[in-house]
Amino acid sequence: xxxxxxxxxxxxxxxxxxxxxxxxxxxxxxxxxxxxxxxxxxxxxxxxxxxxxxxxxxxxxxxxxxxxxxxxxxxxxxxxxxxxxxxxxxxxxxxxxxxxxxxxxxxxxxxxxxxxxxxxxxxxxxxxxxxxxxxxxxxxxxxxxxxxxxxxxxxxxxxxxxxxxxxxxxxxxxxxxxxxxxxxxxxxxxxxxxxxxxxxxxxxxxxxxxxxxxxxxxxxxxxxxxxxxxxxxxxxxxxxxxxxxxxxxxxxxxxxxxxxxxxxxxxxxxxxxxxxxxxxxxxxxxx
Amino acid sequence: xxxxxxxxxxxxxxxxxxxxxxxxxxxxxxxxxxxxxxxxxxxxxxxxxxxxxxxxxxxxxxxxxxxxxxxxxxxxxxxxxxxxxxxxxxxxxxxxxxxxxxxxxxxxxxxxxxxxxxxxxxxxxxxxxxxxxxxxxxxxxxxxxxxxxxxxxxxxxxxxxxxxxxxxxxxxxxxxxxxxxxxxxxxxxxxxxxxxxxxxxxxxxxxxxxxxxxxxxxxxxxxxxxxxxxxxxxxxxxxxxxxxxxxxxxxxxxxxxxxxxxxxxxxxxxxxxxxxxxxxxxxxxxxxxxxxxxxxxxxxxxxxxxxxxxxxxxxxxxxxxxxxxxxxxxxxxxxxxxxxxxxxxxxxxxxxxxxxxxxxxxxxxxxxxxxxxxxxxxxxxxxxxxxxxxxxxxxxxxxxxxxxxxxx
Ligand SMILES: Nc1ncnc2c1ncn2[C@@H]1O[C@H](COP(=O)(O)OP(=O)(O)OP(=O)(O)O)[C@@H](O)[C@H]1O
Ligand SMILES: [Mg+2]
Numbered sequence: 005x006x007x008x009x010x011x012x013x014x015x016x017x018x019x020x021x022x023x024x025x026x027x028x029x030x031x032x033x034x035x036x037x038x039x040x041x042x043x044x045x046x047x048x049x050x051x052x053x054x055x056x057x058x059x060x061x062x063x064x065x066x067x068x069x070x071x072x073x074x075x076x077x078x079x080x081x082x083x084x085x086x087x088x089x090x091x092x093x094x095x096x097x098x099x100x101x102x103x104x105x106x107x108x109x110x111x112x113x114x115x116x117x118x119x120x121x122x123x124x125x126x127x128x129x130x131x132x133x134x135x136x137x138x139x140x141x142x143x144x145x146x147x148x149x150x151x152x153x154x155x156x157x158x159x160x161x162x163x164x165x166x167x168x169x170x171x172x173x174x175x176x177x178x179x180x181x182x183x184x185x186x187x188x189x190x191x192x193x194x195x196x197x198x199x200x201x202x203x204x205x206x207x208x209x210x211x212x213x214x215x216x217x218x219x220x221x222x223x224x225x226x227x228x229x230x231x232x233x234x235x236x237x238x239x240x241x242x243x244x245x246x247x248x249x250x251x252x253x254x255x256x257x258x259x260x261x262x263x264x265x266x267x268x269x270x271x272x273x274x275x276x277x278x279x280x281x282x283x284x285x286x287x288x289x290x291x
Numbered sequence: 292x293x294x295x296x297x298x299x300x301x302x303x304x305x306x307x308x309x310x311x312x313x314x315x316x317x318x319x320x321x322x323x324x325x326x327x328x329x330x331x332x333x334x335x336x337x338x339x340x341x342x343x344x345x346x347x348x349x350x351x352x353x354x355x356x357x358x359x360x361x362x363x364x365x366x367x368x369x370x371x372x373x374x375x376x377x378x379x380x381x382x383x384x385x386x387x388x389x390x391x392x393x394x395x396x397x398x399x400x401x402x403x404x405x406x407x408x409x410x411x412x413x414x415x416x417x418x419x420x421x422x423x424x425x426x427x428x429x430x431x432x433x434x435x436x437x438x439x440x441x442x443x444x445x446x447x448x449x450x451x452x453x454x455x456x457x458x459x460x461x462x463x464x465x466x467x468x469x470x471x472x473x474x475x476x477x478x479x480x481x482x483x484x485x486x487x488x489x490x491x492x493x494x495x496x497x498x499x500x501x502x503x504x505x506x507x508x509x510x511x512x513x514x515x516x517x518x519x520x521x522x523x524x525x526x527x528x529x530x531x532x533x534x535x536x537x538x539x540x541x542x543x544x545x546x547x548x549x550x551x552x553x554x555x556x557x558x559x560x561x562x563x564x565x566x567x568x569x570x571x572x573x574x575x576x577x578x579x580x581x582x583x584x585x586x587x588x589x590x591x592x593x594x595x596x597x598x599x600x601x602x603x604x605x606x607x608x609x610x611x612x613x614x615x616x617x618x619x620x621x622x623x624x625x626x627x628x629x630x631x632x633x634x635x636x637x638x639x640x641x642x643x644x645x646x647x648x649x650x651x652x653x654x655x656x657x658x659x660x661x662x663x664x665x666x667x668x669x670x671x672x673x674x675x676x677x678x679x680x681x682x683x684x685x686x687x688x689x690x691x692x693x694x695x696x697x698x699x
Contacts, residue, residue: 189405189407189409190409190411190412192365192405192409193403193405193409193410193411193422194411194422195365195397196363196365196397196401196402196403196405196480197397197398197402197403197422197423197426197474198394198395198396198397198398198399198423198426198427199394199426200394203426207411207422207425208411211413212411212412212413214413
């Protein structure tokens with residue numbers, strides 16, 4: 005049988021390679037001078053802060069946070085989870101992973117929130133954002149790693165960049181959604197008292213959208229955690245590296261310890277941010 | 292203060308297409324069938340004086356909310372003009388204002404009370420009431436003090452720190468009212484502000500509004516679907532049907548002289564005792580039911596045909612000089628002062644020992660009550676004291692049952 009597609013050969017591979025090469029050649033210097041330093045700076049700061057807290061105090065703090073944000077159950081669960089992580093001997097790796105997540109989420113919110121607000125206020129801008137968000141979310145996470153390495157070399161920074169890109173869409177989407185779904189009645193009331201567009205945004209729309217935005221933030225944190233683990237392949241440290249190194253050396257025990265640590269961390273982060281979301285102002289109305 | 296000229300609002304994809312049909316006097320239903328557009332308001336015109344309460348009433352869906360929203364342009368009218376006598380800038384056409392001027396107008400000159408309250412759920416009651424002042428840029432302390440004062444006024448003083456969702460519907464409505472009152476705007480747009488209140492609080496709030504109004508002299512556009520409420524607090528009433536204003540007048544004009552079948556239906560079950568006035572129902576002196584009883588010392592006497600032993604003496608100018616019963620002088624007092632004097636109430640059998648006079652604007656209810664003091668016909672006098680006519684039982688009964696004086 006002859007190949008039915010043989011008579012045309014779309015040079016997609018070549019074109020993509022050329023494009024990526026061009027992007028890398030053009031932006032490498034820019035990325036390394038202007039993007040890497042702030043990301044690395046925040047990462048180092050967060051990591052320094054988190055690792056300088058004594059584990060005992062850290063665990064106590066998560067207990068209080070869990071209790072305050074959600075319930076005493078969540079507080080107790082946090083204590084058990086972090087104690088386990090410590091006793092399994094991956095405390096330092098956990099701190100690195102947490103720092104990576106915090107840093108990535110920080111940039112996701114910093115960039116995603118304004119984009120979400122912009123999307124909610126302009127249909128045209130949202131029309132442009134939508135396909136971009138779709139691409140960002142459906143591209144397999146591994147695909148981000150290649151250009152990240154090419155632009156930023158290896159280590160924590162390319163891992164973080166890939167994570168930020170991968171984890172940002174929920175913040176944008178749900179900020180947009182939350183603001184658009186505020187009951188028009190409330191906006192009408194604000195308008196009737198002479199509020200400006202900006203006053204309406206900050207005094208009415210944003211607080212009322214807060215529960216939805218927090219749901220987006222929760223998703224972003226979970227995505228960031230999953231990506232930070234994958235980023236171990238390109239040299240990011242932490243629990244992901246533990247898993248990756250364990251698999252590479254066929255040390256199943258080591259890989260499992262890393263994996264359990266990730267799951268525990270994910271559960272604690274999820275419960276706490278969900279609790280925060282329900283505490284958010286505006287939530288009182290949604291009964 | 293506010294003058295609307297042919298304000299029209301058409302909802303739909305192509306509002307302009309319905310305008311010519313309105314000119315042909317097609318009904319809302321016909322226009323809907325022909326063009327698919329919904330007529331919200333159909334060429335509404337009215338003139339609201341400074342300091343008055345102008346009530347708009349009509350059935351559900353007749354366009355009341357749409358019309359009131361056109362006034363502060365939360366809804367942009369499809370056609371027509373709305374003129375507002377601005378305290379500093381003279382007459383402005385609200386339909387021509389740009390964004391900025393419109394915002395200033397809403398902030399400083401017009402506030403609004405919503406039918407469905409529209410309280411901000413993430414703010415406490417106090418901060419909801421203070422919202423308008425916050426937008427006006429007043430300081431936090433001043434704002435809170437003022438908000439607390441207004442909250443006290445609507446009877447919710449202790450609830451400032453609660454959230455709207457913790458209040459009953461009626462309480463939320465009062466918070467909405469407080470928010471509207473708090474900004475000191477000259478014009479208050481109120482969309483069924485009392486509809487969610489139970490009957491007792493409703494009457495309380497109506498009296499409270501009347502009291503506030505006596506003090507503050509706001510110009511109030513008040514929407515209701517309750518004719519009795521409209522009559523109680525409205526200086527003028529506009530009645531709407533299918534987007535159109537079918538009649539505008541004082542409560543009494545509407546009650547006594549309903550212009551269409553639709554208005555008549557409304558009026559049928561309204562309570563006339565607080566609306567209809569002595570001037571309307573009095574049997575006029577020039578009626579052939581009066582018989583002259585001669586003249587003495589320049590005073591001419593007459594009596595009702597059916598009541599020869601009660602005689603009313605009038606001087607040359609037509610002022611009441613004396614009242615006689617069985618040729619005996621009877622003391623004469625003003626109805627208003629007698630009503631305030633419980634001790635003047637005689638025993639049932641002695642209610643012919645006193646004669647009363649009242650002004651043309653005395654309402655039926657007061658005249659009815661005065662029957663506890665005197666059963667003689669009440670003499671109705673106009674501004675300069677001349678007798679206009681008499682009210683006896685037939686006039687009272689006709690007034691209540693037929694909403695007019697004499698049956699022709
Ligand atoms: N946003 C809108 N889009 C389309 N049609 C509308 C809209 N708002 C109102 N209408 C229509 O306009 C007409 C008048 O509605 P409006 O809300 O002004 O009535 P209303 O007199 O305030 O009634 P109610 O006493 O029930 O509050 C109705 O036929 C309604 O269907
Ligand atoms: Mg309405």
